Amino acid sequence: MADKPASKPDHFIQQIIRKDLQAGRADNIVTRFPPEPNGYLHIGHAKSICLNFGMAEEFGGDCHLRFDDTNPEKESEEYVNAIKEDVSWLGFQWAGNVRYTSDYFEQLHAWAVHLIEAGKAYVCELSAEQAREHRGTLTEPGKNSPYRERSVEENLDLFARMRAGEFADGACVLRAKIDMAAPNINLRDPIIYRIRKARHHQTGDTWCIYPSYDFAHGQSDAIEGISHSICTLEFEDHRPLYDWFIENLPVPAKPRQYEFARLNLNYTVTSKRKLKQLVDEAYVDGWNDPRMPTISGLRRRGFTASAIRQFCDMIGVTRSDSVVDMGMLEYAIRDDLDKNAPRAMCVLRPLKVVLTNYPQEQVEEMRAPGHPNREEFTERVLPFTRELYIDVEDFREEANKKYKRLVIGKRVRLRNAYVIEADEAIKNELGEIVEVRARVIENTVGNDPEDGIKPKGVIHWVSAVHNLDCEVRLYDRLFEHEAPDAGGRNFLEHINPNSLEILSNCKAEISLAAASSEQRFQFEREGYFCLDSKHASPTRWVFNRTIGLRDSWAKMDQG
RNA sequence: UGGGGCGUAGCCAAGCGGUAAGGCAGCGGGUUUUGAUCCCGUCAUGCGUAGGUUCGAAUCCUACCGCCCCAGCCA
Numbered sequence: 001m002a003d004k005p006a007s008k009p010d011h012f013i014q015q016i017i018r019k020d021l022q023a024g025r026a027d028n029i030v031t032r033f034p035p036e037p038n039g040y041l042h043i044g045h046a047k048s049i050c051l052n053f054g055m056a057e058e059f060g061g062d063c064h065l066r067f068d069d070t071n072p073e074k075e076s077e078e079y080v081n082a083i084k085e086d087v088s089w090l091g092f093q094w095a096g097n098v099r100y101t102s103d104y105f106e107q108l109h110a111w112a113v114h115l116i117e118a119g120k121a122y123v124c125e126l127s128a129e130q131a132r133e134h135r136g137t138l139t140e141p142g143k144n145s146p147y148r149e150r151s152v153e154e155n156l157d158l159f160a161r162m163r164a165g166e167f168a169d170g171a172c173v174l175r176a177k178i179d180m181a182a183p184n185i186n187l188r189d190p191i192i193y194r195i196r197k198a199r200h201h202q203t204g205d206t207w208c209i210y211p212s213y214d215f216a217h218g219q220s221d222a223i224e225g226i227s228h229s230i231c232t233l234e235f236e237d238h239r240p241l242y243d244w245f246i247e248n249l250p251v252p253a254k255p256r257q258y259e260f261a262r263l264n265l266n267y268t269v270t271s272k273r274k275l276k277q278l279v280d281e282a283y284v285d286g287w288n289d290p291r292m293p294t295i296s297g298l299r300r301r302g303f304t305a306s307a308i309r310q311f312c313d314m315i316g317v318t319r320s321d322s323v324v325d326m327g328m329l330e331y332a333i334r335d336d337l338d339k340n341a342p343r344a345m346c347v348l349r350p351l352k353v354v355l356t357n358y359p360q361e362q363v364e365e366m367r368a369p370g371h372p373n374r375e376e377f378t379e380r381v382l383p384f385t386r387e388l389y390i391d392v393e394d395f396r397e398e399a400n401k402k403y404k405r406l407v408i409g410k411r412v413r414l415r416n417a418y419v420i421e422a423d424e425a426i427k428n429e430l431g432e433i434v435e436v437r438a439r440v441i442e443n444t445v446g447n448d449p450e451d452g453i454k455p456k457g458v459i460h461w462v463s464a465v466h467n468l469d470c471e472v473r474l475y476d477r478l479f480e481h482e483a484p485d486a487g488g489r490n491f492l493e494h495i496n497p498n499s500l501e502i503l504s505n506c507k508a509e510i511s512l513a514a515a516s517s518e519q520r521f522q523f524e525r526e527g528y529f530c531l532d533s534k535h536a537s538p539t540r541w542v543f544n545r546t547i548g549l550r551d552s553w554a555k556m557d558q559g
Numbered sequence: 560u561g562g563g564g565c566g567u568a569g570c571c572a573a574g575c576g577g578u579a580a581g582g583c584a585g586c587g588g589g590u591u592u593u594g595a596u597c598c599c600g601u602c603a604u605g606c607g608u609a610g611g612u613u614c615g616a617a618u619c620c621u622a623c624c625g626c627c628c629c630a631g632c633c634a
Contacts, residue, residue: 009573009580036634071633128632137630139561173632183562185630194632213634237563237629259564261627266570272634314582316572318565321627325570328583338596345593372596404594413592446592458592525593553594 011317013051013258017059017228026227029061033087033094034068034101034217034231037079037201039272040287040294041086043308043329044263050312051260052230053092062095064224069102070216072200080201082287086295091305101216102202104223108211109163111219111249112174112193116155120248121192122148123158125172134180135188141181142188148177162195165208169195176215178244186241190214218242222251229255232262233319263315264323266482268293269491283495284478288534290544291478291499301475302520302530302546307336326477330547337520337528337546342370342377345415345460346508346523346543348472350389352435352464353406355420358386363466366445368416380511384417387464389507394459395436397425402556404457411441411455415524419444419455460525468508470541473532474501512541525549 010018020026031052035045056063065087069075084098101108115121124147126134136142150158159174161167174193182188192215197208221229229242236259246254263270270293278284278292288296298308311332315324345368364384370377394405394412406412411421419441426435441449448454481494512521520530527548535542 011572015575034634038634068634074633131632132630135630137561140630141561142630170632185562188630191632196632210632212632217634233564234628235634239563261565314571316582318572320565320572322571325583328571331583334595343593372591372593402594415592417592419592448592455592457594460593522593522595525595527595549593549595551594556594 008313012319013055013228013230013260013317014058016258017055020227021059028225028227029056029059030064030095030225030227031056031061031230032064032066032099032221032224032226034066034220035083036068036071036074037076037083038071038074039079039276040082040296042270042272042275042295043265043268043293043298043311044270045086046090046295046308047263047312047315047317048230048232049087049090049092050309051317053094055228055230056095061227063092064096064099064226065094066099066101066220066224067202068213068217068220069100069200069202070210070213072196072198072210075201077201082296086299089299089305090295090308099220099224100202101211101220102200104216104220105203105207105211107223108216108219109209111251112211112215113156113159114249115176115192116159116174117152118248119152120177121174122150122155122177123162123172124148124175124189128170131173135185136180138185144180145175145189148189159193162193162209163207165197167195169197171195174209176241176244178241184237184240186214186238187244190241214238214241215245218245218255218257219249219251221255222246222249222253225253226255229257231257231259233259233321234262235259259319260317261319261321264321265293265326265329266323267326267477267479267484269479269485271485274485274491277492278478281492283492285534290473290532291475299518300533300544302337302518302528302544303333304336304340304520307333310336323483333547334528334550337522339374341520341522341528343368343372343524344380344509344512344521345382345462346470346472346506346512346526346529347389347391347460347462348503348506348523348526349392350505350507351392351395351433353388353390353395353420353461354435354437355386355388355440356423356437357439360386362386363463366417380509382416382509383463383466385463385465388414388461389464389467390414390436390459390461392433395422395425395433397433401456405459406436406438407456411449411453413444413455413458414461415458417445417461419449458525460523462507462509464507466510468510468513468541470506470508470512470543471535472503472506472529472543472545474503474545475499476501506543508541508543515541520546522549 033052053063124145134143173191175189178187180188288300290301366382368380420438422438424437425433476499479494480496484491484494515531517533528546529543532542
C-alpha cells in the first residue's frame, strides 16, 4: 500500500494537453515531427521524435512526419530517405503518408496573395545589405522600407512576376507588413517569400520562389490540423509571428506552438552543421560512423531503439537549458543489453596458455548458458583444449591480493570450465611474456577444487584451436572536452585522437561465426558488442564495442 | 543598455502555499563461475541572492545576480 510504484509525473507538455482536452480546446491531439532534410537525425532529434510521437500515442491522436523542405539548396532526397528510415527504426509510425511542406506550396502562395490583397504584404527590392540596415538593432527600431507603401495592384503584379521567374535571386522578396519598430525583431516586416532559382528535390523546377520557415510552418500545421506544434526554445520569439499569420489568414484551424529545451549531451555536439562538417572533412567515416551521435551512428554502434527511447524518457521534457551527462545514455544501453543480449566470450588481446597436464588431442565440449538468468536463451558449446587463449590483462607474474585473475602459483576459474593454476611464464628475448604454463585442477567443472583451495576469480578464455579470428573496434568519446563547442573555440580542436582503436587479432568463441549484421552480444567481462554493418562480411567478422561493462576494478587499479 | 526565456544536489528532474519525489553518477555493504547484473543502505535544515507577505514560502510580491536565445533572402 504505502510503497505503490509511483508513476512518472506529467511534464509540462502533458499537463497542457490534459488541460486542453478537459477544457474542450482540443478533442483530437495531432502533433508532427518536422525535420528539414538537410542532414541526418541525431540524438537530439530522438528527443523530439519521442515527444511528438509519444504525445500522439498517449492521448490517442496522430503524429505526422512532415519534411520542412522550404530551402532546396540545402536539402536532398538522400536525407529524406535516411530520416524516414531512422524514425521507423526508432519504432514510430507516422499517420498517413509522409508529408512535405512543399505539398502545400500552391496553398501557401495563395495565402501570400491573400496578404497582399489585404494590404499586409509587399514586395521589397531592398538588397540584403540594405534590408539589414533598415532592420535596426536589438536596441534601436528599424526604418520602413521605401517599398512598403506600394499599391496592392503593383504588389500583385510584382509577386506574379517573381513567381514567373522574371527576377534574379535576391532582386526582391515578399515581406509581411507588420511593425518595423517592434521590439521583437521577428515582427519587423519578416520575409515570407524569396527567390531561389534552384531545383527542388520534391517539386523539381515548378517553383523559383520559396516560402520562409515562418510563413510555411504554422500554415502547414493548420492545413494538417496539428493541435500542438511542439518546437525548441529558440523559436519562442517566433511565436508572435506564428500567431500573426494564423490570425490574418483564412486557415482551417488554429494550431498553437509550444517550446521545450533541446537536448545537449556532454562530450559531443548536436548540431547538424557541425556533424556535417565532421562528415565532409572526413574526421569520421560518414554520418553513420559509430562515434557519431546520429541515430544511424548509434544504431551501427550497437544501440537499440528501445534504449534510446528509454533515455529520452529518463531525461524529461522541460523549458530549462540543460546538458545531460553521457553516463545517462550509457546507462540506458547497458540496462537494455544486460537484459537482452546473449553472452559470448571473446579474447581481445590473446595470450597463449598451455595446460601441461591436459592431453594433447583431447577436446571437451563445455556448456555455457546464453544468458545468466534467462533460460530461454540457447546454450553455447565451448570446445576446451590443451592450448587456450586468455587476455593479456588477465595474467600477472605476481600481484597483490586485490588482483583476482591468473598469477603464478595461484588459481583462477576459466569461465564455464576448469579451475587452473599457473606455474610459469615463458618470455621472448625482449622479456615479453609470450606463453603461460598452467595446470588444470581435476574435477573442477561445476565444482570447487576438492582440496578446498578456491580460485581467486573468473576469467574468460577461448580454445587456441577452435576459435574465430575477428577484428574488434573499440570506441572512445569523439571529443575530449565536455563542451566541445563552448567558449567560442573551434570544436574540431577538441577531437579525441584516440576515439577509435582497432584490434585485429581477436579470438572469439566459434558460436559467433553465425552472428548477423548489427546483432548484439555481451562479450563477458568486456562489454557489449555488435557485428558491424559496414565492414563485416560472411568471411570477415568485425565487432563494434557499443559500451564497456561498468568497471569498478579499473578505478581500483588506478589508485 | 531592446525583446523573449531559464535558475531545485556533480548531472537530469518532481514540486503548482502545508514543511524538498524519482533517476544518473558517487560512496558503503550483501549475493555472484562476468571486478557485470541484482539487492540493501547513504547522498539538499536546503531550492541563484536579498528583502517582503503569511501561522506557514522552492511555490506569492519586490529588487538584484547569473546563464541561454533573437539583428539569415537558414530552420
